[in-house]
Structures are given as structure tokens and as C-alpha cells.
Amino acid sequence: MRNLSKIITVIVFIFLYIPIIVLAVASFSSGTDLAVFKEFTLSRYSELFRDTTLLTLLRNSVIIAVLSTAIATILGTAAAVGISRMKGRLRKLVMGMTNIPMTNPDIVTGVSLALMFAFTGTVLKLNSVLGFWTLLIAHITFNLPYVILNVMPRLTNMNPFLTDAALDLGCTPVQAFFKVTIHEIMPGIIAGALMSFTMSLDDFVISYFVTGSGFVTLPVEIYNYTKKPIHPKLYALFTLMFIVILALMVTMNLLQGRNKKARIHGIAARTGKEA
């Protein structure tokens, strides 16, 4: 029985990671045939870094991901603080409404956002409203629930007397938030921001509907490539993206783990004064 579950675990991991391994291996092969590994080469990577079109697309994606993450994190944290102060039924209702966009099919979100932008454009008598700003707004919109969802439990589990203690010691409510509350909910904020970043970076469906020809992100453009055979330098790009995201996740986990350990053993060194 135990062996069986081990075997199943191995199979699951194979299914999960084989595609990425295939991709990574292919990115180092000099041939174009996936089935045959000809010889090891880094030429795919050098080609990638010479391709200015691809690099521009990547830059666009990163710009949108960073900006939408930053804005969604700030707005989402503020919203979570507001929701956490609501009482009973109202709070449940608002949390429910916050969660729905996450389960909403992307295509529905994308089309409805596109319609809304088109409508706004018509009202404002603008010709081509779709572009950078609509893309940014759309990304902030679908990132918000992830931030709220991650920050909320931190706020509800926080000792409510900590805020009282800060007020008691002379903090205004705003100071109390920045001096005490934010430290307590920081792991939630970071987790929400990371989730937003990865969601934003690889979003295709919603972006496809809300962007114009002026500002295109990587996933949207790659979709156009799939109609013809994909150039192997894209394998190199995907491999790099996978590694970056992986590194981010591992760093986050390590940081959180270390925080916990430091608290347990009381070795969190005081910063500043002795230095």
C-alpha cells in the first residue's frame, strides 16, 4: 500500500515536470527535432538575447507585471484592512464578492473588460482606447483578489490588542498601521504580491482581449507564433522564465522559514543601534 502511494507520487511528479524538462533539454539542443538531442549548444540563448522584438515583448510583460503587482498590492492590502473591520454578514458578503472574479472564467473577465473599455472609449469619443493603460487596469483588476485573499487571514489572525497597544503608546491609527500592523501581515502581502506577479506575467486570455496593437505582452505575441512552428530560441526564453519564477518561490519560502526559526530561537538580531 505504501509502495503504491510512493509510485503514484513519482508518476504525478513525472507528469508535472516532464514537459518542463523536455523544454529545457530542447533549449540546449542544436537540432530542430525535439525527438533527437543533437549536441549541446548555448546558441539558442545567444539568439534570444539578440532578438530585440522578443526582448521588447518580455520587457512589456515585466513592466505590466511589476506595475500591476505594485498597485494591486497596495490597493488590495488597503481593501483587506477595510474588510477586516466590517462585521459579520457584510464582511462575508464582501469577501464572497471578492473571490468570485478568481473563479470567473478568464475569457468572461477578458470579454467583459474589453466591452467596458470599448464602451468607455465611445463615451469619451476616443478612437483606440485599448493599449497600455487598459492592459494595466485589467491586470490590476484580476490581481486584486489574490492580494486580498492572502492578506485577509493575516489580519484576522493578528492579535487585536497589538493595535490597541500601539495606540496606547501614542501612535495615531495611521502610525499604528505602519509601525505594527504591516509587520504582522507582511508575509501575506509578500505572498499576495508574488502570486500577482506570476499571474500577471503569464496571463494570455484577458490580455488578448484588452490590449491593442501598440502594446503587446509576451504571452499574447507567442500565441500568434503557435500558428507556425515555434523557433527554438523560445525554448530558451521559457526555460529562463521558469527558472526566474522558481527562484522567486524558493526565496520566498526560505525567507518565511528563516523568519519563523528566528522567532522560535530568539536570534532575530536587533538592527541599527549596535552597528
Add this chain to the structure above:
Amino acid sequence: MKKELIKLENLVMEFDGQRVLDNVSLSIENGRFLTLLGPSGCGKTTTLRIIGGFLTPTSGTVLFDGQPINNVPAYKRQINTVFQNYALFPHLDVYDNIAFGLRIAGVKEPEIDRRVSEMLSVVSLNGFENRSVTALSGGQQQRVAIARALINRPKVLLLDEPLGALDLRLRKDMQNELKRIQQEVGITFIYVTHDQEEALSMSDTVVVMDSGRIQQVGTPEDIYNEPANAYVADFIGESNILDGIMKSDFKVNFFGRDFDCLDKGFAPDEPVDVVIRPEDVDIVAPGAGQLTGTVTNVTFKGVHYDTIVNFSGFKWLIQTTDFNAEGSRIGIRLNPDDIHVMHKSEYSGMFGDYSSYSAEYDEIAVAEESEEE
């Protein structure tokens, strides 16, 4: 230097139509150790949170140094609080926790340094500066919480059941420690607890509360020796409470007998509650005392025996170092100062009868109840 620092006038507090404070008025003198004592839900913590500025009363006024402070937010009051679960900031170490209030106030670092080390010696935590607060024991966290509050030199320190989470031994040590600190810094302490022994041993003034009302205010001796009503008599220590009639000044009748007492000022033949503390009763040979009864239950308590004695149907608790076997007949003698007479109150008849003390009686009582149903 004794002057009124805080005055509560007719405080009423309602949550969702539920009245948790009912016309609480109290005057608190500067430099006092005052304890709000009562069971959970009596309104003591609500009163404390109103003084601290965390709650606004539904009606009534809080005066501080003669000025109404109802609308002054917590962070502008010269009052600091030690919270029930300490509420230390986990992201800061001991030093930074204690320095928190001074940093907010913009005090210069050398001054902060000096005052933190001063505070650390007041609470005997020298050398703990760089420890993480989460790595401290309950008692140590308690001391950090006290230092963090006192360093701001408040005029009043509020303490909300600060010893509740500590074990018995540590609690006793901290009681002495708190009293010492209060005398050292010389400011007003307002202390909330449900532990009557804690209240009696630490306070200058005890305020007994129940169901949102103040039942009695007085020194620990007053509260114990001269309880105002049956509730206070029962909540503070053990009491036998009997129905009596005040014949005249210094003369009270119960069990069909007149007793001399030290109480006066009652209406002639006024029905009263008579309190007799279990440790005040002298046991004598049967027939030699004023009353004779039968011992129905004896429990060894260490220092003394809890002896339940049946006097014509009414059972008393008597605490004595002498052992009297179950079933033996004993007499008792009451001196005038063993008897305390109180006016009748809404609590009359609810407390002070030890009839249900024995397990045997419990069974009978349960049987009777189920028959009634």
C-alpha cells in the same frame, strides 16, 4: 498630594442593546493602587477600556484631572495599559518594545537609551535588551509589558488581568513585584482581576463589581469585614449568610435568639442579612455555647478543616484547626465582632448557605429537582 485624578460620572455602556455598565460612578485618587474586582462579564474590563480610551461610553463622563476626556483618543491620553496577553510587538526585541512609546514621542536616542536601561532595572530584566520577546517566558513578557507602559511616565497605569496567564507560584511573585513597582514609581495603578485574593493583597482600594454595577468601594479590610451586601460577602472569601431581624442598635435576632453585635443605624425590627465568617466561629463543648449542632461533613484543607455543621436545618461552614468527627455534636460561641449585619438587597437569599456542600445533599437536591419538573 492625594487628589482626585480620575472621576467616572454615571457611565453607561451598551453593546447591541445589552447594558454592560449601569451608572458607574467612581472617584480615583492620585497614587492609589485601585482594583476593579468581579466575575467575568461584570463590566470591569469595559470600565478599564473606557478609561484607556479604547471604548466610548454610551453616556456619562470620564474626567481626568478635572477635564472631560470622553473625546480624547487613546494616543493622546497620559494613560498606559498592560494588556491581558501582554500584546508585545513580535517584530521588535525587548529594547525596541520598551523604547516604542518614546520613539513615537520623538525623544532623542541617548535619552531613550538611558530610560530603557532605567526601566529594565525597575522590572529586573537587565541584560535582556536584545532578546526576542517571543523567546521570553510569561513572567518575563509581563515585565517587558510593564516597562513598555511605564517608560512613558503615564499618570495612570491600567492593568487588565495581567497575571491571568501565569502559574500560581509566579503569580504570587509578580503580585509582590507589582506592588513594589507601584510604590517605586508612585503613580496610580488601576488593576482589573477576578481573583479576590489578588485584589485583597495588592490594593489600597477595592471596587467590587457585578452585573455592570459597583457593589462596594473600600479598603481590602472594609470589603472583607464590612461587606455591603450578600453578593460582596460571598464573592470575597467564604460567608455564612443568615436571615435576621435587627431588634435595636447592637442587638440582632436569628435562630430565634438575640445576639449582641456592633452594628447600628437600622430601622427597628428591620429584616437583615447576617454574615458570619467561617474562621470567626469558636467551637465549644455542646451546650456551653449559644447554639448546638451536628457535624455533617469534614474536609481537610491543609491549614484548617472545612467543617459543615447543621444547626436546625441550616448548614454552616466553619473553618477550624481542630478536628471534629462527622456526626459529633458541638457548640459554638459568637462574639459581637464576629457578627456583621447588612441591609437586605437583591442578592439576599442567593448566597451563604452551605446546605449543598455535602455530596449526599447534592444527590437529594437533584432528586427533588427532577421530581418538581
